[in-house]
Amino acid sequence: MKYFMTRLYTLSLLLTLPLTAQAASVEEIESYLNGITTLEADFQQQAPGTPYMTGTLYLNRPKQFLWQYKIPNEQKLVSTGSRLFFHDPETEQTTQLPLHSGFAGLLTKDSFSFNNGDFNIHNIQNYDDVTIIELSLKQDDENSFVLKFNNKPLSLLSMSSRDNFGQGVSILFANLQQGHTLDASLFNFKPVLEEFTLDN
Secondary structure, eight states, X not given: XXXXXXXXXXXXXXXXXXXXXXXXXXXXXXXXXHTOSEXXXXXXXXXXXXXXXXXXXXXXXXXXXXXXXXXXXXXXXXXXXXXXXXXXXXXXXXXXXOTTSHHHHHHTOSOOOTTXXXXXXXXXEXXXXXXXXXXXXXXEEEEEEEEEEEETTEEEEEEEEEETTSOEEEEEEXXXXXXOOOXXXXXXXXXXXXXXXXXX
């Protein structure tokens, strides 16, 4: 009888405790990412040895995006859907980059399916209603990515990348909007031939 009452008392205590934060499952994160058609968000970017940068990200899935930098300089990284360019108006220089490089390889995925072999999932953590997933693309073994999500409601908070040399970039998002119409001209870019260089 004493054992039964002790167990009953313990159970009653557990029922009155607040529920711990629930991690978003891999399937929920996959569904959220696949549900993004368009996205617009302010961002803050930090990388070792480089100036603090801010701007706005425009994403039109699956192949178009624009990182419009504002501080410290007006620069842009734009995917037209078939080519990726970095343009610096101050120096009037344009560089074409591989479309699968860095964050571009992640952002231009046609779809996210974590169980079909396109990704390596390295770690999933949860704390204080935030889920963190570390992954890499099997086609790009030089970079790993960490995506951080708010669980309630599920939304992208930040993402970071790290290469084989330990160099990384961290990006924090704010004022995120999804599913609205973006101006198609954001993703139109034709480099001037005289200022164009190719980066392999």
